[in-house]
Structures are given as C-alpha cells and as structure tokens.
Amino acid sequence: MSAQPYEPEFQQAYNEVVSSLRESTLFEKHPKYEKVLPVVSVPERIIQFRVTWENDKGEQEVAPGFRVQYNSAKGPYKGGLRFHPTVNLSILKFLGFEQIFKNALTGQALGGGKGGLCVDLKGRSNNEIRRICYAFMRELSRHIGQDTDVPAGDIGVGGREVGYLFGAYKSYKNSWEGVLTGKGLNWGGSLIRPEATGYGLVYYTQAMIDYATKGKESFAGKRVAISGSGNVAQFAALKVIELGGTVVSLSDSKGAIISDAGITAEQVQAISEAKINFKSLEQIIGEYSAFAENKVKYLAGARPWVHVGKVDVALPCATQNEVSGEEAKALVAAGVKFVAEGSNMGSTQEAIQVFEGERLSTKSASEPAVWYAPGKASNMGGVAVSGLEMAQNSQRMTWSREQVDQELKKIMVNCFNDSLETAREYSNEDNKDALPSLVKGANLVGFIRVADAMFDQGDVWE
Known part of the structure; x- marks a missing residue:
C-alpha cells in the first residue's frame, strides 16, 4: 500500500500492524496471508x-x-x-x-x-x-x-x-433493537459496560504481572501512573485502588494531577461527577471537598509521565500518541516494568521502540524487562462487553454483574494468552529469553482471524 501522508494517524496504525507481521515468520510460513494486507x-x-x-x-x-x-x-x-x-x-x-x-x-x-x-x-x-x-x-x-x-x-x-x-x-x-451499545441499564444496557474498558485494562495488566513474576506479584503495593480522567481512566484507577495499588496521577487536556501518597477512590468519584459537566481537573480540585484533606499537585499544560517519580506500572488512558519517545525513556528511568494502553495507539512509534528495546535487553532475574501491551489488546474490554450486551439484547435478557465481570475477565486473560502463544509461535527474535512481544502477538492473532474469515468468504483468494 502506498504511503498516506495526508492521513498520518491511519498511516501510523497501518505501519505498526505491517511491521509486526513482517518482523514475524508469518509470511514465510504462510505466504498467502500477505495477499490480505492491501485488501484489509x-x-x-x-x-x-x-x-x-x-x-x-x-x-x-x-x-x-x-x-x-x-x-x-x-x-x-x-x-x-x-x-x-x-x-x-x-x-x-x-x-x-x-x-x-x-x-x-x-x-x-x-x-x-x-x-x-x-x-x-x-x-x-x-x-x-x-x-x-x-x-x-x-x-x-x-x-x-x-x-x-x-x-x-x-x-x-x-x-x-x-x-x-x-x-x-x-x-x-x-x-x-440492539443497534447501539452502552445503553442505560433500564433499556437494554449491560451491567459492567461503563467499567469494562478500565476494568479490562487492569485484568490484562494483572495477567502480564502474573506471567512476568511467575505469580509472585500483583497490583498490591505497586505505584501506578494513569493518564486521562474520563471513563477509562476513572474505572482503571478504581480497580487499581481496589487491588491495593497506589494511583499517582490522572490528567486531562489542560494538565495533570500528581499525588505521591495516592489519589483516593473518593477523589476519583468526584472527578467522575464533575466531568459530566465538562469541568477541568484544575476546577475540580479547587471545588470538591475530596481534595481538601488529601492534597494533590496540579501541573498546568503537562502530561504526567515525567513527573510521577518512581512508578511500577503506566496506563495511558487519554488519547492517541500521548507517550512520546522521551517520555517513554523517563518512565523507564523511573522504574516502570509494565505499560498497557487504555487509549487507542497511546504510544508513539518512538515510545514503542523504547519499550520494546527494553524488553529485549538483557536483565537480571531480579530486574525484569519493561513489558508493553498495545491498546488493541489491553483496552478491548469495552468492546468485549459491548458484544456481551448485544448477546443479552438478542436474548431479551439481563445478566448479573458477577456473570458479566467474570466473562470480561475471562476474555481479557484469553486475549493475553492468545497473544503470548502466537508471539512465541511466529517469533524470529534472537533473544529467546526475552518476554514475548505482545505488540506482535496481538497484531498476529487479530490479523490471522480476520484474514481466515476473508479467505473463507471470498474477499481474498489464492
């Protein structure tokens, strides 16, 4: 496909998928899949x-x-x-x-x-x-x-x-009819749908932590930097707090808040209430009592990544390209071990190269490499529960909160495992001791599933 300089965001997304596929052994093992690229x-x-x-x-x-x-x-x-x-x-x-x-x-x-x-x-x-x-x-x-x-x-x-x-x-x-998802619970919506992307992000990251530490660690005691303050960031923060982690940052388009002691669940609830009325974080921390006793630091015009101090986990949850190469280096210097995107294409290509380079670098057993998960895998909890909402609409039924949450967790863990196994299957990396590339794994799994369906339906032919 020819370059699309007038569509930079699309070209970036396309290049990421193509580079993952070409840097794997997929086309070498199954040449027919290369025909799918220009069509899909x-x-x-x-x-x-x-x-x-x-x-x-x-x-x-x-x-x-x-x-x-x-x-x-x-x-x-x-x-x-x-x-x-x-x-x-x-x-x-x-x-x-x-x-x-x-x-x-x-x-x-x-x-x-x-x-x-x-x-x-x-x-x-x-x-x-x-x-x-x-x-x-x-x-x-x-x-x-x-x-x-x-x-x-x-x-x-x-x-x-x-x-x-x-x-x-x-x-x-x-x-x-079930033509939209994210509907109200009283008229066809699904429990857990508002929480799904944020919760799913944390479930996926927990699977990363479990695998990398062989089940020895969890979110408990971890310092977690989160960007954004909308739906995804709010519920990711609440789930991290519930699991014993410390949320050290949130942000919006005007600035960031930093709390070394940790942003509280009450403060997240205040942000949730105020954001419906389009209030900025600067306004919120000045108006809501939740911020009177537990003070936070407000940084106008800043993103959180270079200001969070020591951090174990980074969850970008704001918008595309919100982590630059330099900010990625700052996170690595701050000790980050796990980065998972709650936003779509949250990291620039330069940032991904920093994280993937750290993943491949030689580390001691006591200092695991940085592990990065792309948004198409780690933030797909929202669309997963949308699929469950569609199923409930078709059945004219409403599932319990526990049932939906259990299904969400299962889908996120399955996605992680599928990406992990496929990355290993098609890896051509020299460092076999490195953690598998979840970027390549996610792109490979998604691409193969779609490509197979396109072949079956005659959208592409051999």
Whole structure:
C-alpha cells in the first residue's frame, strides 16, 4: 500500500500492524496471508454526511459526520462514535483499522468500524446536545442496524449521548433493537459496560504481572501512573485502588494531577461527577471537598509521565500518541516494568521502540524487562462487553454483574494468552529469553482471524 501522508494517524496504525507481521515468520510460513494486507487496509465503505442543527441562540450550525465501515468479515461493523473537534477521516480510519483486529481479539462475532462528528460539546446545554444527536442519527440511521453496524460511545459520547442517539434511531426506524451499545441499564444496557474498558485494562495488566513474576506479584503495593480522567481512566484507577495499588496521577487536556501518597477512590468519584459537566481537573480540585484533606499537585499544560517519580506500572488512558519517545525513556528511568494502553495507539512509534528495546535487553532475574501491551489488546474490554450486551439484547435478557465481570475477565486473560502463544509461535527474535512481544502477538492473532474469515468468504483468494 502506498504511503498516506495526508492521513498520518491511519498511516501510523497501518505501519505498526505491517511491521509486526513482517518482523514475524508469518509470511514465510504462510505466504498467502500477505495477499490480505492491501485488501484489509481499505475500508469496505466510508460514509460522510452533513449534520445541521439549531443551537440555543437560534442559529444554524453545521458539521461533518462520518462512519467508516471498515471490515465485516467477522461480524457486523462494531466501533464507537466520537464527538470531538479533532475528528477527521484520518483519525477515524486509524481507529476503525485498529478496531478490526481489536474486535477479532475478543473471540466474538464482531467486525470493525468507527464514526463520529467534528463538534465540541463543551458549554452546550442538554437540549442542544439532544438536537445534535438527533440530527446526527437522522443520516446515520440509514446505514446501521443490529445485524449491519452497531456503534457505541467514544470520546464525547457517553451515556447521555447514547440515550439520545438510541431514542432518535427508534423514532426514525420505528424499531427497538440492539443497534447501539452502552445503553442505560433500564433499556437494554449491560451491567459492567461503563467499567469494562478500565476494568479490562487492569485484568490484562494483572495477567502480564502474573506471567512476568511467575505469580509472585500483583497490583498490591505497586505505584501506578494513569493518564486521562474520563471513563477509562476513572474505572482503571478504581480497580487499581481496589487491588491495593497506589494511583499517582490522572490528567486531562489542560494538565495533570500528581499525588505521591495516592489519589483516593473518593477523589476519583468526584472527578467522575464533575466531568459530566465538562469541568477541568484544575476546577475540580479547587471545588470538591475530596481534595481538601488529601492534597494533590496540579501541573498546568503537562502530561504526567515525567513527573510521577518512581512508578511500577503506566496506563495511558487519554488519547492517541500521548507517550512520546522521551517520555517513554523517563518512565523507564523511573522504574516502570509494565505499560498497557487504555487509549487507542497511546504510544508513539518512538515510545514503542523504547519499550520494546527494553524488553529485549538483557536483565537480571531480579530486574525484569519493561513489558508493553498495545491498546488493541489491553483496552478491548469495552468492546468485549459491548458484544456481551448485544448477546443479552438478542436474548431479551439481563445478566448479573458477577456473570458479566467474570466473562470480561475471562476474555481479557484469553486475549493475553492468545497473544503470548502466537508471539512465541511466529517469533524470529534472537533473544529467546526475552518476554514475548505482545505488540506482535496481538497484531498476529487479530490479523490471522480476520484474514481466515476473508479467505473463507471470498474477499481474498489464492
């Protein structure tokens, strides 16, 4: 495939997958798979449309809406909707491309897609957000359905927005169906869905810790740096705290908070409550009593990675490319041993090279190498529970919290084990004592599963 300089995010995601495949022995052992690359990298369909609405001032606004229906070999297109001013086709193609392989890693019947609207919801009333959602769904409803394409939430699209979008779809199509995931519990949603990405991230990281330390260590006593302060970061932080870890940081687009003693569950709950109203961390720590006794340090305009001091685990949970090469080196110098992404493509290629270089370096038994997990594996808990929500909708049933949580944990551990075994099977690395590359393992598992389905269905032929 030729370079796409005008789509840098997509090109980065594509290059990461291709380099993993080419640096393995997959094409050497099974040359037919190389034929899949140029086909799977092109979306089956890209839908772009105009969205217009009336704002609270009575003025007309317009913004471009998108849905990238990338690959349906494994099932209906599945992937979130992002409402954010940075939304463009490159970002949605990168997210959709990642989603293909992430969804395949769940082991469920899910294809890959992504969509969104280039809009800033901050400062808008509930009524205006409702009008935006109805305007967006007016066009999107033509192209989705429970057996065709099942969107979910993403940045800027939380429970409120999913509710409005579902109401709009039901109104336009005169059909109640499981066409969106992340729905309210009272009308088709699944328990654990809000928590799923954050919880799943921690379950995956725990599997990494178990394997690397031969079951001798857990999150207990570990210092954990987390970026972001949205849904993923909040529930990852709460699960880390529950498991005995110390959360030393959170962040948003304006700055970061650092706490050497540890951010508390009460402080995370305060952030959760305030973020619904688009408050910044700087505002939150000044307004909420949870921060009055347990002080935190606020750093304006900063990401946490170079400010966290000694750290054992890093969980990037904000957005793409949020860990640079220099920040990766700072984390290594701070003692990090495990890095797992709660965001999509959270680390730059330079950062990944730092982490992977550390993994391959010779370490003593008492000083294990840094181990890095890519977002398509470590943050796929959200889409995994979305798949479980779709199953519950089809059955017209609601599963218990314990049942969903147990299934989530099983899916995350299976994903880890599958990536581990496949990385070993197709490794051509000289250092056989090094921990297996989870980047290569995840890319290989997802790619092989999708490629096999594409061969079976005639999308690619020998």
